[in-house]
């Protein structure tokens with residue numbers, strides 16, 4: 001962000017960034033540490049620990065798991081053995097064992113996953129690799145409900161029993177951490193699977209307004225130049241984030257700060273005014289957050305963009321698949337990408353994600369948006385989609 005009047009580093013507000021310090025999650029982190037303490041003291045003798053992180057959206061489950069994984073890796077290194085933390089996100093990577101295990105294998109042992117391996121073979125290969133290289137892993141499976149909603153495969157059962165592949169030898173998988181928004185996913189499990197899951201649940205309660213303010217203050221210090229966000233603005237953002245309809249979803253609070261900053265900058269201000277936040281706020285809810293868009297499949301992102309455009313062109317709250325397809329093709333042409341043949345599967349996935357609302361077989365809209373609200377925030381979504389598309393492009397380009 002060179003030359004910005006407002007931002008020191010706007011990446012620090014991005015969902016990809018995991019801050020070193022996570023205020024008000026000390027207790028959850030310390031529970032995790034005590035749960036894995038003995039495992040880290042003596043990994044050779046340890047048995048696998050399974051736990052669940054459960055709490056509403058935006059309560060810091062993912063960032064806590066990522067921070068914990070990193071500390072485990074560091075601690076193991078200090079103790080002279082190797083642990084890798086593998087983070088899998090069912091919403092992001094797909095709800096198929098084949099895809100998740102391949103991704104896991106690629107992260108642990110790059111180059112060993114081939115298309116011809118079955119999911120079971122991939123797990124065997126994973127354990128083999130760990131044995132041969134004297135390594136251990138900790139697995140985190142995020143958004144597990146999303147997997148269970150769209151697949152009948154027994155992911156939990158598989159992962160919690162990997163160690164049975166090496167009966168009698170040290171267990172290479174030190175633990176599996178499952179993350180969900182509520183305990184309702186238990187209902188989707190068979191009895192045997194529920195029992196392998198165990199009963200250790202770490203609760204992530206909603207943040208209060210005060211807690212949100214503490215957290216956002218630190219993020220503001222990292223992301224903005226000094227004095228760009230005064231206390232009044234910070235209090236306003238924190239209150240709005242804590243209250244319904246946002247109900248403490250920190251992702252929305254961070255987005256409010258980011259887009260208010262962008263707006264202030266665009267209008268030539270050297271600090272963010274309450275008015276900037278108010279205007280952005282009017283356009284942000286119902287939230288499709290930057291996180292949703294950043295981690296979306298690139299084709300899916302363009303299809304969502306097609307839907308948003310079709311809504312705007314038709315000035316209605318619902319459009320047909322045909323309308324979406326038409327706009328999607330135009331966008332693909334503008335963006336110079338090859339359109340996918342079938343958009344239905346992607347639209348279905350957007351419905352699973354709670355982003356697209358299907359009123360009938362021929363009526364698709366954005367979840368929670370009425371016709372009156374439509375104009376107000378379609379712009380904001382387009383802004384986010386553009387950022388998402390551009391960031392993705394930068395990533396692929398830097399990969400070569």
Ligand SMILES: Nc1ncnc2c1ncn2[C@@H]1O[C@H](COP(=O)(O)OP(=O)(O)O)[C@@H](O)[C@H]1O
Pocket residue numbers: 013014015016017018019021022023024025055056057058059060061062063064204215250251254
């Ligand atoms: N205690 C915290 N300190 C700093 N940032 C936090 C904290 N809790 C959440 N966040 C930030 O808020 C956003 C949402 O958190 P996340 O871990 O993704 O929530 P969840 O997984 O529970 O939906 C992320 O960008 C994360 O970095």
Ligand SMILES: [Mg+2]
Pocket residue numbers: 061062063142
């Ligand atoms: Mg999460």
